[in-house]
Amino acid sequence: MSVKGKSTQPLGSSTRLLHAGVPPLRDGTGPVNVPVVRTSTVRFADTAAYADVHHRRAAGERVAGYGRHGLDTHQALEDAVTELEGGHRAFLAPSGLAAISLTLLALLAPGDHALVADNVYAPVRRVDDGLLKRIGVTLEYFSPGHDDLAALIRPNTRLVYLESPSSLLFEVIDLPALAAVAAARGITVVADNTWSGGWFYKPLALGANVVVQAATKYIAGHSDLMQGIVVVDSPALAAKLTLTYEALGLTIGADDAYLSLRGLRTLPVRLAQHQRHATLVAKALQRHPQVARVFYPALPEDPGHALWQRDFSGSSGLVSFEFRDADVSVANAFVDALQHFSIGASWGGYESLALIAPPERLAAYRSWTSTQPVVRLHIGLEDPQDLIADVEQALAKAAALQAARAPTLVAA
Numbered sequence: 001m002s003v004k005g006k007s008t009q010p011l012g013s014s015t016r017l018l019h020a021g022v023p024p025l026r027d028g029t030g031p032v033n034v035p036v037v038r039t040s041t042v043r044f045a046d047t048a049a050y051a052d053v054h055h056r057r058a059a060g061e062r063v064a065g066y067g068r069h070g071l072d073t074h075q076a077l078e079d080a081v082t083e084l085e086g087g088h089r090a091f092l093a094p095s096g097l098a099a100i101s102l103t104l105l106a107l108l109a110p111g112d113h114a115l116v117a118d119n120v121y122a123p124v125r126r127v128d129d130g131l132l133k134r135i136g137v138t139l140e141y142f143s144p145g146h147d148d149l150a151a152l153i154r155p156n157t158r159l160v161y162l163e164s165p166s167s168l169l170f171e172v173i174d175l176p177a178l179a180a181v182a183a184a185r186g187i188t189v190v191a192d193n194t195w196s197g198g199w200f201y202k203p204l205a206l207g208a209n210v211v212v213q214a215a216t217k218y219i220a221g222h223s224d225l226m227q228g229i230v231v232v233d234s235p236a237l238a239a240k241l242t243l244t245y246e247a248l249g250l251t252i253g254a255d256d257a258y259l260s261l262r263g264l265r266t267l268p269v270r271l272a273q274h275q276r277h278a279t280l281v282a283k284a285l286q287r288h289p290q291v292a293r294v295f296y297p298a299l300p301e302d303p304g305h306a307l308w309q310r311d312f313s314g315s316s317g318l319v320s321f322e323f324r325d326a327d328v329s330v331a332n333a334f335v336d337a338l339q340h341f342s343i344g345a346s347w348g349g350y351e352s353l354a355l356i357a358p359p360e361r362l363a364a365y366r367s368w369t370s371t372q373p374v375v376r377l378h379i380g381l382e383d384p385q386d387l388i389a390d391v392e393q394a395l396a397k398a399a400a401l402q403a404a405r406a407p408t409l410v411a412a
């Protein structure tokens with residue numbers, strides 16, 4: 001759609017994203033952005049209008065009968081993320097993890113079995129241990145690219161859950177191949193698309209049925225809110241999600257919906273810049289003698305590069321690297337010496353971050369066999385030469401520590 005409702009020619013993806021959820025003009029005029037509509041009660045002109053709205057809601061139509069259902073701001077964000085992911089309908093959750101829990105609760109019932117990639121966002125295991133086991137749902141973890149998915153499918157397997165690339169080593173999964181195996185058996189495929197912000201990767205077009213995302217990250221883009229989205233590809237899945245969404249009483253604040261929508265308008269330009277800077281930092285790391293391996297799918301040396309080139313249109317701001325002949329104290333010294341990177345979880349904001357990849361999380365990946373420490377960097381929008389200089393001086397400090405202790409390391 002065009003902002004004036006007149007365009008007929010096919011539009012590019014940026015134009016479509018920027019036009020999605022723009023408020024219609026009223027009496028020939030109107031604002032650029034949708035207003036922040038905060039309310040609890042929704043008012044009705046008369047009892048017939050009240051009955052009409054509740055009847056239409058019951059039939060599955062997206063109309064608000066109450067504040068929890070979300071009014072203009074919520075609907076505009078839903079429309080924009082539905083457009084972004086190329087889906088049928090979106091649901092807004094108070095965090096990325098809530099979006100994941102909502103999806104698993106909506107699509108799995110007692111006695112069901114689901115296959116989950118072993119390198120997914122680690123708190124998925126908390127949903128498993130704290131919630132799903134208790135209600136008789138079994139999650140089984142598989143190693144994408146190593147295990148044969150078809151051989152793991154049981155008669156009660158209902159869902160395959162994956163994240164590509166993964167959050168610490170950015171392993172790229174052959175989604176079309178896995179989705180074909182699942183589709184042949186009527187199994188729903190759920191993909192966490194947080195890494196790409198929905199911009200560089202379109203899982204629904206590659207065979208997934210449901211996308212979840214932490215809008216907290218690239219969609220919001222400014223490290224100032226928590227939010228999750230779920231986008232489904234069919235009315236049948238929308239109906240299932242709606243039942244659980246309403247049963248849990250989920251909603252988000254209109255202010256947060258507005259902030260996410262605002263973030264979405266600059267998602268393409270921010271991601272292009274994250275990609276440019278992250279590529280420069282990744283290449284600088286590759287040249288460094290203290291670095292054994294750099295994990296960034298856009299690098300030709302990355303194991304996922306061929307799949308990434310086939311299925312993705314870009315690479316975001318996350319870069320991990322493995323130290324050479326170091327231990328965790330060397331990695332700690334590196335992170336502590338950084339001047340322009342904050343230490344912290346999450347990512348997707350404009351700022352650079354660094355974190356030691358938790359060894360127990362890496363150990364849960366069957367594909368990970370090294371004992372070397374791994375540091376994950378989120379490359380922000382600062383000047384890349386400043387970030388590279390910072391990484392190099394911090395590596396030099398870590399090297400000095402390593403050299404001072406070299407005799408003990410050799411003896412051990």
Ligand SMILES: *Cc1c(COP(=O)(O)O)cnc(C)c1O
Pocket residue numbers: 095096097098121163167192194195213214215216217226227228346
């Ligand atoms: C951060 C993250 C989540 C969870 O999102 P929150 O909004 O922090 O709850 C889910 N998946 C991935 C890949 C993430 O990075």
